[in-house]
Amino acid sequence: MWDEAVTGYDFGSGHPMDPVRLALTMGLVRAYGLDRAMRVVAARPAGASTLGLVHREDYVDAVRAASADPKAADQSYGLGTVDDPAFEGMHEASALIAGQSVGAAEAVWRGEAAHAVNFAGGLHHAMPGSASGFCIYNDASLAIARLLELGAERVAYVDVDVHHGDGVQAAFWDDPRVLTVSLHEHPQTLFPQTGWPEETGAAGAAEGSAVNVALPAGTGDQGWLRAFHAVVPELVADFRPQVLVTQHGADTHFEDPLAHLAVSLDAQRAVQEACHTLAHEHVEGGRWVALGGGGYAVVDVVPRSWTHLVGLAAHQPVEPESVIPSSWRDEVYARTRQLAPARMTDGRWPVAWRRWEEGYDPADRLDQAVLATRRAVFPLRGLLA
Ligand SMILES: [Zn+2]
Ligand SMILES: [Zn+2]
Numbered sequence: 001m002w003d004e005a006v007t008g009y010d011f012g013s014g015h016p017m018d019p020v021r022l023a024l025t026m027g028l029v030r031a032y033g034l035d036r037a038m039r040v041v042a043a044r045p046a047g048a049s050t051l052g053l054v055h056r057e058d059y060v061d062a063v064r065a066a067s068a069d070p071k072a073a074d075q076s077y078g079l080g081t082v083d084d085p086a087f088e089g090m091h092e093a094s095a096l097i098a099g100q101s102v103g104a105a106e107a108v109w110r111g112e113a114a115h116a117v118n119f120a121g122g123l124h125h126a127m128p129g130s131a132s133g134f135c136i137y138n139d140a141s142l143a144i145a146r147l148l149e150l151g152a153e154r155v156a157y158v159d160v161d162v163h164h165g166d167g168v169q170a171a172f173w174d175d176p177r178v179l180t181v182s183l184h185e186h187p188q189t190l191f192p193q194t195g196w197p198e199e200t201g202a203a204g205a206a207e208g209s210a211v212n213v214a215l216p217a218g219t220g221d222q223g224w225l226r227a228f229h230a231v232v233p234e235l236v237a238d239f240r241p242q243v244l245v246t247q248h249g250a251d252t253h254f255e256d257p258l259a260h261l262a263v264s265l266d267a268q269r270a271v272q273e274a275c276h277t278l279a280h281e282h283v284e285g286g287r288w289v290a291l292g293g294g295g296y297a298v299v300d301v302v303p304r305s306w307t308h309l310v311g312l313a314a315h316q317p318v319e320p321e322s323v324i325p326s327s328w329r330d331e332v333y334a335r336t337r338q339l340a341p342a343r344m345t346d347g348r349w350p351v352a353w354r355r356w357e358e359g360y361d362p363a364d365r366l367d368q369a370v371l372a373t374r375r376a377v378f379p380l381r382g383l384l385a
Pocket of ligand 2: 114286313
């Protein structure tokens with residue numbers, strides 16, 4: 001999913017979410033010819049009825065008002081704040097990004113494509129009634145809500161952004177049809193200070209439909225992959241979703257300026273690949289909607305990470321050792337006056353990790369995090385902790 005105008009989602013100079021990251025990602029996708037390995041389409045912006053599947057009408061009205069006159073932004077809706085400054089055209093740009101995720105969900109549901117990617121999406125912090133954490137409309141929640149509207153009975157959402165996928169969890173907190181799984185840096189050390197393992201969904205039918213893995217600050221490739229594989233595949237296999245929606249925020253990277261995990265591009269690619277495999281193994285038709293998310297190392301990390309994601313979804317994976325086309329490196333320099341990376345790897349491929357099934361160490365902080373999640377939620381789903 002791509003419409004050049006998604007780069008209009010721009011909070012202004014000095015804000016970490018610089019839309020150049022989207023332009024450079026699409027540039028790298030093109031440099032690898034991936035735009036010819038799949039169909040690139042633009043969906044319509046999400047309209048009022050679609051936005052209403054998740055967002056409150058008074059909030060959408062507030063976004064429209066801030067969009068028309070940024071100075072009039074209503075901070076009680078989280079608009080016009082340091083994290084979410086109002087800008088002209090904010091409603092249109094946000095609705096356009098949301099529309100791409102909804103369009104991706106529709107295409108996959110109808111079988112027009114097995115996989116669809118919207119790397120401009122993954123704005124997982126937006127709440128039904130307020131903006132939060134650089135997110136205005138929650139395209140991930142809207143895509144899932146649209147799938148439910150189309151008749152889906154089981155949708156799995158897996159979020160590997162460094163921040164908790166709080167907005168998506170909140171949107172489906174009491175809905176057993178949606179399994180939300182978020183792996184993130186521990187809420188004690190990072191925004192939005194939620195995503196504790198004890199958050200497992202509303203009491204009753206939805207209990208056990210929210211899953212949170214709170215990773216210690218500093219977690220690197222091996223711990224991150226170990227935690228992912230100790231939690232996600234078993235849950236997805238058991239849930240048997242009709243669609244898998246994944247969020248691939250690239251801010252887990254060791255170079256990311258806003259968080260404290262130490263994950264490499266190579267581990268990010270390994271998790272993308274694992275999500276792709278999960279879709280083929282456990283979802284009828286391999287229905288997979290992959291979204292972007294955070295990521296503030298906008299030159300060095302984000303374009304490479306999401307180009308790998310696109311390559312995997314297009315069944316034309318980019319080899320980690322691949323030397324990046326010089327045309328793209330020139331584009332990077334022209335746009336940013338920064339030197340572009342030379343290869344599609346951080347030099348850690350292939351990444352090895354210890355499998356959970358081989359045993360764990362109760363004194364290890366990473367293993368404690370995994371255990372806390374498994375103990376909190378696995379029994380609720382009828383699985384052994
Ligand atoms: Zn993030
Ligand atoms: Zn595939």
